[in-house]
Amino acid sequence: MFFQLVFRIAALSFFAVVPACSTLPESGSVSVEKAPQHAVVTPDARVPDVPFRSATPSASTAWKPLLAKADQATNRGDYEQAMALLERAQRIDPDSAEVYLGMAKTHSAKGDDMQARATAERGLLYCSGKIQCDALRGYTR
Amino acid sequence: MLRTSHLLLKLVLVSFVVGGLFVIYLDARITATFNDKMWDLPAKVYARPLELFAGAPLSPDDLSYELDVLGYRPVTSARNRGEVSRFRNRFEIYTRGFDFPDEREPGRRVLIEFSGDRVKSVSASGGGIDLMRLEPVRIGGIYPQHGEDRVLARLDDVPLSLRQGLMAVEDRDFNQHWGFSVVGISRAALSNVRSGQVVAGGSTITQQLVKNYYLTSERTIVRKLTELVMAVLLELHYDKDQILESYINEVYLGQEGRHSVHGFALASQHYFDKPLERLGLHEQALMIGMIKGPSLYNPQRNPKRALERRNLVLELMAAQGVISPEQATVARAMPLGLNKKRRIRDSFPAFLDLVRRQLRRDYRDEDLTTQGLSIFTSFDPLLQRKLESSTTIVMDQLDPRDELQSATVVTRFDTGEVAALSGGRKPRFAGFNRALDVRRPAGSLLKPATYLVALERPREYSLATRLSDAPLTVKLGGAKLWQPKNFDLQSHGDVLLYQALAKSYNLASARLGMELGLDSVIDMLARLGVEQGVPRVPALLLGAGEYSPMDMAAMYQSIAAGGFRMPLRSIRDIVDANGTSLKRYALEYDRTASIQSVHLLHYALRAVVREGTGRGVYRYLPENFAVAGKTGTTNDGRDSWFAGFSGDLLAVSWIGRDDNGSTKLTGGSGALKVWAHFMASASKQPLAYRMPDGIQPQWIDNRNGYLTGDGCPNSRMLPFIIGSEPTQRTNCSPRQSGPKSGSGIKTWFESLFGGGG
Numbered sequence: 017m018f019f020q021l022v023f024r025i026a027a028l029s030f031f032a033v034v035p036a037c038s039t040l041p042e043s044g045s046v047s048v049e050k051a052p053q054h055a056v057v058t059p060d061a062r063v064p065d066v067p068f069r070s071a072t073p074s075a076s077t078a079w080k081p082l083l084a085k086a087d088q089a090t091n092r093g094d095y096e097q098a099m100a101l102l103e104r105a106q107r108i109d110p111d112s113a114e115v116y117l118g119m120a121k122t123h124s125a126k127g128d129d130m131q132a133r134a135t136a137e138r139g140l141l142y143c144s145g146k147i148q149c150d151a152l153r154g155y156t157r
Numbered sequence: 158m159l160r161t162s163h164l165l166l167k168l169v170l171v172s173f174v175v176g177g178l179f180v181i182y183l184d185a186r187i188t189a190t191f192n193d194k195m196w197d198l199p200a201k202v203y204a205r206p207l208e209l210f211a212g213a214p215l216s217p218d219d220l221s222y223e224l225d226v227l228g229y230r231p232v233t234s235a236r237n238r239g240e241v242s243r244f245r246n247r248f249e250i251y252t253r254g255f256d257f258p259d260e261r262e263p264g265r266r267v268l269i270e271f272s273g274d275r276v277k278s279v280s281a282s283g284g285g286i287d288l289m290r291l292e293p294v295r296i297g298g299i300y301p302q303h304g305e306d307r308v309l310a311r312l313d314d315v316p317l318s319l320r321q322g323l324m325a326v327e328d329r330d331f332n333q334h335w336g337f338s339v340v341g342i343s344r345a346a347l348s349n350v351r352s353g354q355v356v357a358g359g360s361t362i363t364q365q366l367v368k369n370y371y372l373t374s375e376r377t378i379v380r381k382l383t384e385l386v387m388a389v390l391l392e393l394h395y396d397k398d399q400i401l402e403s404y405i406n407e408v409y410l411g412q413e414g415r416h417s418v419h420g421f422a423l424a425s426q427h428y429f430d431k432p433l434e435r436l437g438l439h440e441q442a443l444m445i446g447m448i449k450g451p452s453l454y455n456p457q458r459n460p461k462r463a464l465e466r467r468n469l470v471l472e473l474m475a476a477q478g479v480i481s482p483e484q485a486t487v488a489r490a491m492p493l494g495l496n497k498k499r500r501i502r503d504s505f506p507a508f509l510d511l512v513r514r515q516l517r518r519d520y521r522d523e524d525l526t527t528q529g530l531s532i533f534t535s536f537d538p539l540l541q542r543k544l545e546s547s548t549t550i551v552m553d554q555l556d557p558r559d560e561l562q563s564a565t566v567v568t569r570f571d572t573g574e575v576a577a578l579s580g581g582r583k584p585r586f587a588g589f590n591r592a593l594d595v596r597r598p599a600g601s602l603l604k605p606a607t608y609l610v611a612l613e614r615p616r617e618y619s620l621a622t623r624l625s626d627a628p629l630t631v632k633l634g635g636a637k638l639w640q641p642k643n644f645d646l647q648s649h650g651d652v653l654l655y656q657a658l659a660k661s662y663n664l665a666s667a668r669l670g671m672e673l674g675l676d677s678v679i680d681m682l683a684r685l686g687v688e689q690g691v692p693r694v695p696a697l698l699l700g701a702g703e704y705s706p707m708d709m710a711a712m713y714q715s716i717a718a719g720g721f722r723m724p725l726r727s728i729r730d731i732v733d734a735n736g737t738s739l740k741r742y743a744l745e746y747d748r749t750a751s752i753q754s755v756h757l758l759h760y761a762l763r764a765v766v767r768e769g770t771g772r773g774v775y776r777y778l779p780e781n782f783a784v785a786g787k788t789g790t791t792n793d794g795r796d797s798w799f800a801g802f803s804g805d806l807l808a809v810s811w812i813g814r815d816d817n818g819s820t821k822l823t824g825g826s827g828a829l830k831v832w833a834h835f836m837a838s839a840s841k842q843p844l845a846y847r848m849p850d851g852i853q854p855q856w857i858d859n860r861n862g863y864l865t866g867d868g869c870p871n872s873r874m875l876p877f878i879i880g881s882e883p884t885q886r887t888n889c890s891p892r893q894s895g896p897k898s899g900s901g902i903k904t905w906f907e908s909l910f911g912g913g914g
Contacts, residue, residue, distance in 0.1 A: 101259065
């Protein structure tokens with residue numbers, strides 16, 4: 017309809033003319049803490065920096081249930097959901113070779129061999145034990 | 158006579174047709190827009206949710222801050238959603254719950270106990286909880302040009318007294334009329350005359366909605382007529398509840414900075430920091446009263462006038478039986494009860510800026526500002542607080558006169574997610590976002606690209622290759638010459654490759670780069686993620702070009718991740734207004750450099766902080782906390798850079814002046830301090846030593862790079878790509894067999910940086 021067309025053009029030109037949106041912060045909302053704390057915080061000073069060719073013992077296995085769910089998602093072909101769960105697991109424990117393995121598996125099931133390979137290669141940096149490392153190596157060939 | 162009536166008939170017909178067309182047009186406008194986009198809903202931007210589980214590296218104070226930012230009320234016993242009680246290292250939290258893109262996190266009462274800086278246990282009345290997450294902090298919105306924010310309310314959520322009070326004041330016959338009310342207009346006129354002031358307007362709620370929604374505020378007959386017609390049409394198409402609900406969400410109730418406050422639900426949060434359902438009568442009356450003049454009766458600016466108006470509304474409500482006279486009396490005695498808390502919204506302008514830019518690659522502005530999208534980001538308020546604190550503390554020490562600027566990008570390099578960002582020294586002020594927008598030479602921050610090209614040619618180069626640091630002259634076309642200098646203006650003779658990088662020797666680095674070829678260095682920068690602003694000139698080898706801290710974060714991200722390039726992501730998921738996932742920004746690894754070569758580069762970057770230009774980091778970090786990094790200084794100290802990573806975080810810091818003048822700082826005396834101060838408070842994990850396949854450590858003589866043995870003079874163990882070991886050997890025989898036995902490896906690791914300290 018003619019009127020609608022005119023209206024649309026008018027609306028469009030309005031948006032084109034109005035300057036881009038910007039936001040102003042509220043000065044001083046939530047004050048910044050003063051204490052430097054670096055003298056107090058000795059991050060993991062107790063943990064020796066030695067792990068040689070072996071994964072750091074993971075802080076927690078809280079992500080295990082996520083891996084199980086991701087497995088189920090992969091099996092029913094919901095790769096997006098599986099990857100979302102695996103990425104959440106990875107954020108919880110970025111050094112887990114098992115999570116990398118799950119990711120490589122999912123990429124591979126999806127048919128993305130390039131990603132499967134790259135992910136497995138990265139996972140190899142974190143694997144421990146022959147079985148785990150070999151499983152990852154399987155995706156790098 | 159006949160002719161005249163003919164003409165008249167024609168005129169009447171034409172005006173009917175024109176009028177009819179106009180009505181059809183108005184009708185089309187109403188049905189087209191009212192249905193699917195009742196209101197423009199700006200996209201909401203969320204921080205990452207805080208994950209809670211036994212063993213989580215989190216301090217009680219960090220949890221306390223997160224809850225504070227989320228607006229939890231400290232109480233002695235958490236009985237309602239949004240309350241927390243803390244007793245030392247024990248938190249009782251009644252969470253609010255949240256609909257995440259993948260699943261719903263229920264609201265529940267949980268007990269969190271800490272042991273030191275780790276979560277010891279997470280439990281609910283039913284037993285232990287493996288894993289849970291708090292709702293994410295809302296850090297801002299993507300607003301349309303006119304700057305509106307909105308929180309939608311369903312009619313069922315609106316207290317009855319508020320609905321009835323609204324009608325009592327604004328439109329007494331709302332449930333009877335057809336869009337306009339002759340009775341209403343005359344009654345309004347009468348009561349205005351009687352009280353001698355304008356207490357009520359003649360427009361119905363429907364008319365006001367039409368006016369707010371479709372029309373300008375000019376006062377002409379045509380506009381008034383259009384409003385009437387549209388109001389009637391609206392009543393024809395929609396029932397009273399729909400119209401009332403729209404009105405309740407549309408009504409304008411003041412400004413919050415540049416954003417206008419529309420709708421009772423948002424106003425309720427803005428003025429009282431409460432959801433609509435929990436408003437008292439006095440608060441409801443205040444909001445109803447504001448409709449007539451949102452700025453005139455703004456309780457923050459004109460408290461006295463607002464109070465009078467509120468009490469008038471309460472009187473009207475009592476007079477019409479919405480509330481009892483006793484209720485009115487009690488409510489009149491109440492103070493205004495305004496929210497004193499400042500809001501956190503848009504307090505992180507630099508990060509929001511990054512999110513917006515990433516969004517605009519995939520979405521139109523209009524969709525972002527109208528569709529009510531939820532945007533889940535990787536922003537970490539705890540890291541941001543530490544970054545802001547470190548920036549402020551260090552910059553105030555370095556430059557009390559407040560002339561220098563600073564910017565830092567923080568990522569979690571395992572996933573390539575940007576976690577915190579400061580775009581200037583005053584991070585809470587929007588403005589020039591230096592983290593994304595400065596374009597500066599990077600000095601020695603670029604050098605690792607040259608060294609990585611060399612290390613990818615294991616037949617020619619290893620960490621122990623001898624490089625000449627003798628003076629160098631490069632012909633640049635014409636009669637021009639390029640003669641780089643070392644920072645100390647000295648030449649250091651022959652040095653091992655890893656030492657040249659650790660001590661950031663310009664002559665050795667430039668000579669190496671010229672040997673390898675500028676194109677191979679440019680290619681390496683591109684592979685690592687730096688594709689813009691790289692000039693094809695020899696000075697590139699010492700950092701010439703135009704780079705932002707974000708560019709450098711991309712480069713060091715690839716290095717930290719072991720030679721895997723991944724896009725720096727700030728957004729995880731985008732979900733539409735119905736909770737359906739629209740887009741997920743997936744993690745993707747792209748291997749762009751050999752893992753083994755990057756591993757060797759890591760060694761050299763560790764040497765930077767142990768025995769090279771970056772030693773200053775250990776004035777902040779514990780001695781045994783392994784990190785790797787690189788300093789960068791540009792001509793006349795215009796830019797001070799530091800880039801580096803620990804086991805969990807990568808950060809790139811920059812200090813410079815907006816006028817590009819000298820800072821009188823080097824990378825080591827400036828940006829390094831911001832970086833190290835931040836890492837000391839934020840990083841939870843030192844850089845572990847993970848040796849990939851195909852690497853073999855060897856003892857070498859640190860002076861000449863020859864193979865030697867354990868216990869020999871100047872012996873030091875370096876990692877080599879198998880087959881790239883030096884062929885020459887000192888005549889010192891090894892004390893013990895080799896690095897393969899367990900004790901050998903241990904010794905090797907301990908002696909990794911034996912000369913450092």
